[in-house]
Amino acid sequence: MSVALRTLDDGAWISVNDTREVSVSELWRFPGGNFCSCDLSDVVVEGFVETGVDGRTVEVRAYGQCIACGAKATTDWLPVGRVVDGEFRDVDRESVLCPQVAPAATAAAHR
Numbered sequence: 001m002s003v004a005l006r007t008l009d010d011g012a013w014i015s016v017n018d019t020r021e022v023s024v025s026e027l028w029r030f031p032g033g034n035f036c037s038c039d040l041s042d043v044v045v046e047g048f049v050e051t052g053v054d055g056r057t058v059e060v061r062a063y064g065q066c067i068a069c070g071a072k073a074t075t076d077w078l079p080v081g082r083v084v085d086g087e088f089r090d091v092d093r094e095s096v097l098c099p100q101v102a103p104a105a106t107a108a109a110h111r
């Protein structure tokens with residue numbers, strides 16, 4: 001099944017199959033050292049740079065700023081949700097996100 005992914009409003013929204021699903025201004029938390037030099041990076045998402053689908057996993061690269069140290073950067077590819085039976089389902093983005101997709105999750109996505 002193909003998934004129609006678009007960014008809208010200059011990267012402020014991600015549209016999945018013509019429905020706005022993910023917006024900026026979320027607070028994403030990353031383990032230290034990946035985004036900036038903080039032990040735990042609290043990043044306000046300011047824009048989506050790229051979107052893609054890996055199997056059924058919807059991934060994005062996002063631009064944002066760490067609210068602790070002010071560093072601005074673009075993330076690596078991050079899973080933000082999955083498409084199951086044509087419907088978008090969020091992942092829990094308020095817990096700690098790992099910029100690298102875990103091998104187990106990748107294997108499941110390709111099954």
Ligand SMILES: [Zn+2]
Nearest residue numbers: 036038066069
């Ligand atoms: Zn920081």
